[in-house]
Amino acid sequence: MGSLWLLLGLLVLLGGAGIRRLLRARTGRQPFLIDDEAVRAIEREGFLWQEDQEPLDPEEIARAEEEFWQREPWEEADDF
Numbered sequence: 535m536g537s538l539w540l541l542l543g544l545l546v547l548l549g550g551a552g553i554r555r556l557l558r559a560r561t562g563r564q565p566f567l568i569d570d571e572a573v574r575a576i577e578r579e580g581f582l583w584q585e586d587q588e589p590l591d592p593e594e595i596a597r598a599e600e601e602f603w604q605r606e607p608w609e610e611a612d613d614f
Contacts, residue, residue, distance in 0.1 A: 568582070576582050 572582055
């Protein structure tokens with residue numbers, strides 16, 4: 535019975551690793567790694583900036599949020 539649980543656990547780990555590899559292959563991105571120097575930069579500056587990171591566009595974020603709320607149904611809360 536114990537070997538069955540071991541086998542099941544191994545299958546779950548292998549499945550997770552396969553999904554991670556598949557997602558990385560589809561996006562073409564390398565994983566975001568944080569080393570000791572990155573942690574020191576976060577402590578010193580309060581944020582982490584990487585060279586290949588594009589800045590967020592506040593107008594694009596506002597536009598996406600507006601589109602989201604237009605698509606989602608808005609229901610008033612029930613009074614209790």
